[in-house]
Amino acid sequence: MSATPLPETTAAARKARPRPALFGITLADWLRIAVHIGALIPLALLLWDGAHNHLTANPIQEITFRTGKTAIILLILSLLCTPLNILFGWKVVLPLRRPLGLYAFFYVCLHLLIFSVLDYGLDWGLIQQTIAEKRYVLVGFAAFLLLLPLALTSTKGWMRRLGKRWKQLHRLVYLAAFLAVVHFVWLVKSDIREPLLYGAALAVLLLLRLAPLRRAIVRVRSRPAR
Numbered sequence: 001m002s003a004t005p006l007p008e009t010t011a012a013a014r015k016a017r018p019r020p021a022l023f024g025i026t027l028a029d030w031l032r033i034a035v036h037i038g039a040l041i042p043l044a045l046l047l048w049d050g051a052h053n054h055l056t057a058n059p060i061q062e063i064t065f066r067t068g069k070t071a072i073i074l075l076i077l078s079l080l081c082t083p084l085n086i087l088f089g090w091k092v093v094l095p096l097r098r099p100l101g102l103y104a105f106f107y108v109c110l111h112l113l114i115f116s117v118l119d120y121g122l123d124w125g126l127i128q129q130t131i132a133e134k135r136y137v138l139v140g141f142a143a144f145l146l147l148l149p150l151a152l153t154s155t156k157g158w159m160r161r162l163g164k165r166w167k168q169l170h171r172l173v174y175l176a177a178f179l180a181v182v183h184f185v186w187l188v189k190s191d192i193r194e195p196l197l198y199g200a201a202l203a204v205l206l207l208l209r210l211a212p213l214r215r216a217i218v219r220v221r222s223r224p225a226r
C-alpha cells in the first residue's frame with residue numbers, strides 16, 4: 001500500500017477547503033445570504049410602506065429618494081470589499097462585490113424608472129429637456145450610462161472574453177460612484193453634509209487602492225509578529 005496521503009488530507013487541500021462556520025454553512029455563504037437579504041430589505045420596506053400608504057404626502061419623491069439612497073450605499077459597499085481585503089486580508093468579502101454592484105444597479109434602474117414613468121409619464125421630450133437643463137439629472141444620467149456596461153459585462157463569460165480589458169472597464173465604477181456623489185451634492189438644497197460623507201468615503205476607498213499605499217499596507221500586514 002502507498003504511504004502517500006490522500007489529496008483531501010494534505011495540509012494544502014485542508015487549507016483550500018472552505019471551513020463550515022455555523023450550521024454547516026461556510027462564512028462565505030453566510031455573507032452572501034446577508035447581502036441578498038440586506039439588499040432586498042429596502043425594496044420590501046418600500047412595497048410595505050406603499051401598500052400601507054406610508055410614503056409621505058409626496059410618494060413619488062419619497063420612492064425616488066429611497067431608491068437613490070439605497071443605490072449609492074450599495075455601490076459604496078461594493079467598493080469597500082477590495083480595501084477590506086487589502087487592509088485585513090479578508091478574501092472572503094471579495095465575491096460580494098458582484099452582488100452588491102448588481103443590486104446597486106437594480107436600485108438605479110428602479111430610480112430611473114420612477115423618474116421617467118411615474119414622475120415624467122414617459123414624456124421623452126420633457127425628460128430630454130430636464131436632462132439638459134438640470135445638471136444634477138445630467139450627471140445622474142451619466143452615472144447610469146457608465147454603470148450599464150459594467151452590469152452587462154459582470155458575468156464570468158464576459159470576464160473571460162474581455163480578459164485584461166475587463167478589469168480596466170470595471171475601474172469605471174469609481175467614476176460612476178463619483179458622478180453619483182456629484183448628483184447627490186447638486187440636488188440637495190441646503191445641507192450637503194450627507195452627500196459629502198459619501199464623497200469622503202469614496203475618496204478614502206479610492207486612496208486605499210492606490211498601488212504604493214496598497215503595497216505598503218500589505219507589507220506591514222505580512223510582516224511576522226515579534
Ligand code: HEM
Binds near residue numbers: 140
Ligand atoms: C438616469 C439617472 C438619474 C436620474 C434621472 C435621477 C433623478 C433623481 C431625482 C429626480 C432625484 C430627486 C431630486 C429631488 O426631488 O430633489 C434624485 C435623488 C437622488 N438620486 Fe438620482 N437620478 C439618477 C441617477 C442616480 C444614480 C446613478 C444614483 C446613485 C448611484 C442616484 C442617487 C440619488 C440619490 C442618493 C438621491 C437623493 C436621495 C435623498 O435625498 O435621500 N441617482 N435622483
